[in-house]
Amino acid sequence: MTQKEFKLLFDQYFDAVRNYVFYRCGDEEVANDVAQEVFMRIWEKQLFPEIKKEKALLFKIAGDIFISQYRRKVLEMNYMQSLEINEHESSSIDNLEYKELEKTYNNALEAMPEVSRVAFLMSRVEELKYSEIAERLQISVKAVEKRMTNALSHLREKLAYYEKE
Template structure:
């Protein structure tokens, strides 16, 4: 179990070396800083379950996992962007207008949701978090997350059709 001062000591001691390790794996300073911060954020979230003796190997394991996960996300995103470019080049002005109208309807529908529904939905769709991760961050049950997202999808179907 880590308290605030112990966490700060661990952060100060290992952050720079962990960031360098991530940088050597991914080759981008900004990504390395972001991923190092993400590792420490996860450590803070799991601080009650951690043993201080094994923190350094855990940091490197988590950093490696974050690099792999980030690489996968970037690969999927790059493929999606490439497909979007090809499709957007083929869109007629009418298609673009319809897309913009649908986008506005979607944004308006999101505003009609409750804050809890919108938060859970956007964490799932935009941040690509699993229901378990959303539940942990919002400090609710997985069933509550499922219910919020199910209700959100029902509302969006109604508003967008």
């Protein structure tokens, strides 16, 4: 791959890859890092994506990198939480319950179907209107409403324990 071809590929798809990762995680910094990592791998390994399959390859690499980083982060967080709990065993019950709720919420988000999670995060994190989400995802407003309904039902089901208290 020549430098010119790489630059064209980068210019054409960088924003799309970054947005794809952002909708999966809701963190701009992670999205930027992963998108840069994708293009570094393409350049370093001198991958030559087939015409009309570039986007699929880039999204596949981005997804793999994101999942690897996410797993490392979860492992790190679990380790840090185990240290925190050992250090602060006298922590208040409310603090522990909050951490448990936060963990349950994050697990529920992770377990949520991706299409619902993307719509939910666009609505809650980016504070987009349903019409704006529909436009970005190139779907109908009704489809966005359905995805949000599914996302909220999923969260209600996963967090039902906390509603009873």
